[in-house]
Amino acid sequence: MKKMKMRAVLSVVICSVVLTLSPKLTVEAAYNDELLACSKIFDADYYATMYPDIGAASNGNKLWLLSHYVRCGIYEGRNASATFNATDYKNKNADLVALYGDYLPGYAFHYANAGKAEGRDGTPSTGTELVVPTTYTLLGVYSTEYDPEAARGKNIEIAASHVNGTVVAPGQTFSANKAIGPRTYANGFVDAPVFINKEHAIGVGGGVCQVSSTIYAAMKMAGVNATERHPHSLPVYYLPEGWDATISGNSLDLKFKNTYKKNIVVYEIAGGGKLTAALYLEN
Structure with a gap:
């Protein structure tokens, strides 16, 4: 029993170290890790406003909105905030494609932990989404x-x-x-x-x-x-x-x-x- 508990603890620690020390997030990354990565670039109020059908379905639950973004929205090309769209970030930063490929949460992780500080552009491109200044x-x-x-x-x-x-x-x-x-x-x-x-x-x-x-x-x-x-x-x-x-x-x-x-x-x-x-x- 103690060995099983120790393995569980080690698994969490190893996963945390990978997220902290490595820019490489794989498709097999745990859902909780995706939530953590995306939460750093996600604006629930913006998301609910820009996509009113989703905002209505959430009943004001910000966690529900984050979960929707991680499970669906990020792959549908939706904006996480007025300053970040994962697909656009991927298209604007060809050097990152070798790291993350089509795994979009990886781009959210990179922007939150490195890209923003490096001055990389994560803003949504003009398209079929309402891109509104935060002012x-x-x-x-x-x-x-x-x-x-x-x-x-x-x-x-x-x-x-x-x-x-x-x-x-x-x-x-x-x-x-x-x-x-x-x-x-x-x-x-x-x-x-x-x-x-x-x-x-x-x-x-x-x-x-x-x-x-x-x-x-x-x-x-x-x-x-x-x-x-x-x-x-x-x-x-x-x-x-x-x-x-x-x-x-x-x-x-x-x-x-x-x-x-x-x-x-x-x-x-x-x-x-x-x-x-x-x-x-x-x-």
Whole structure:
């Protein structure tokens, strides 16, 4: 019995020494070691905010969020914080690939224990994730779903990319029409289903109203009142009744005025069937 206990203790000690002294983490590393490595670069509040579906499922449990990141998120390319993404760190540091290969927790371990001090860059690349400076305070965020394979999915992704990062200075008014820009073939938009006078039809840019509607939902979450907002003529599938906001040319728009004394930044990203809008206040 004493020998078994001694072996268990030695196993823990040896594992700890490997983590402390060697930059090499293997695929066979214990789950607890992965938790320890990732916990050093993980920001639970950021993770819950950037991925609202996961944040909701966690019920505010920060350990659950860390566990999700270690088991799933890191391999899905999700950001651990505003300053670290394991996949991007791997791509930016070719010399580390010989050490860690495709074992992503190894890159988290390296950045936390050596890379950050060496001045290596671990920040997420611009893509389908909301990458927001830590000097911003979240006002409201909301996510809706869409079919990325459908024609309207392309329009949603184009429109969201145009909105993303829009700065609204104190006293200024945000306009969804202005942020998205003209829905034309020249701007990359395609034909997709639209509502016209309570009828289903096909028109260029169909689907962009989900972009404005998701912004409106984020505004409601933030307590930011619309100065202009119009409901659809027919119910939409992606939001509760009264949470949508249609736009059309320059005649129908979604607008709000920044009543704060600091800038509001509107972020919106679309990818993998998830459309997320967020309003941040610059600190």
